[in-house]
Structures are given as C-alpha cells and as structure tokens.
Amino acid sequence: MPQIGQFTRLRGLFTGDIRTLLIDRHIVLVPVANPSTGSSPSYTIHLKDADGPEVGAAWKRTGDRVGEYLSLLLDDPTLAAPLRANLFQKDDDKKVWTLIWKREETRRAKPEDAS
Template sequence: MATIGTFTRTNGSFTGAVKTLSINAKTTIKPADKANDRAPDYRILTGSAVEFGAAWKKTSGEGREYLSVKLDDPSFPAPIYATLVEADEAGTFNLIWSRRNGD
C-alpha cells in the first residue's frame, strides 16, 4: 500500500494532488451528475480541468465511507485503482494505492 495523494474536502469536492514517480498533478474530485446507478459519483480532474478519472461512493464492512477511485489516461500503461479514505487528521483524506491481485 502506498499513499499517492492527499486531499482536503471543501463544499462537497476534494482538492489536492496525485503524486507518483511518473505523475504529479494538482487534482480536484468533484461531484458528478449521475445518469444511472452505475455512473460515477465523482469526476476527477487535473488543475487544467482535464478529466482523468472517476470515483464511486462505498461503505466498508466497519461502516466507514470511502471513495473507490479509478484513474486513467492514454499515457498510463494501465488504469490506477485506489481508495480515498479519511486520514487521522480531521478534514484530510489520503489516496491509497495497492496492487490488485493478479497484477
């Protein structure tokens, strides 16, 4: 597991940055208009308003809410799947990546 981003929540959106060895992008996670039940709850945009991901609201077995995140871009060799969870510090959220089984 690795923390690849840190965010704060403001008016229903999350702002922060995604940082890996190959990505360093100021990022906003904004609520999306849902066209159907399978549509994402959030759209993920870079600072220049380019969409490069989506997120869905989930609830853990312990009852904690989190966002299931998928980041994708033609420059990526494969999509990045991560989880946005509230950190120990109130109002701060960490984007945590872990390799999927079989990858």
C-alpha cells in the same frame, strides 16, 4: 499499501495531489449532479481545477471497518493500465483524506493437464 496522495474536502469538492515516482499532478474531484444509475460515478476527476480536462471518475463506497470512502479510477494514454486507488478519511478529520494505492493481484492461469 502506499499513500500516493493527500486531499482536502471542502464544499463538496476534493482537491489534492497525486505523487508517485512518475506522477506529480494536482487533481480535483467534482460531484456529479445527477448520477443516472447506481453504477454511475459519484464524482468526475479533473486535472488542475474543476474546469480542467477529465482524467477519471470516483464512486462512493462504504466499508464495514473504514466507513465511507471513494474508489477512484484514473486513466491516461501514458499509463499502461488505469490507476485504481481508494480515498479514505484520515482519522476523525472529515476534511483530510488520504489516497491509498494497492497493486491489483493478477490471477494465475490454471496449469494444463499433463495427460
């Protein structure tokens, strides 16, 4: 799973860069003051700074092996599909987080009956 970003957590904000073959952008994750439901995002994602255009959202998640992490969804008209990635805490350093991307597996269609 490729690392596509490095982020720093400071005063509730996550700031960092996404770097791929085609993307090189600085983004900021800003906490949502009062998420309306359990499925509402925990953070909004903004380009360049907290006042920049909103380009996505992130949800708090907890995994048995990794503990707390964020599930990110970034979207832009130039992307063929939304980019999904997970932001994990790096080792025991609560300030440094790593953005990991994994291509979603597509489901194969069931073969048609030959009869």
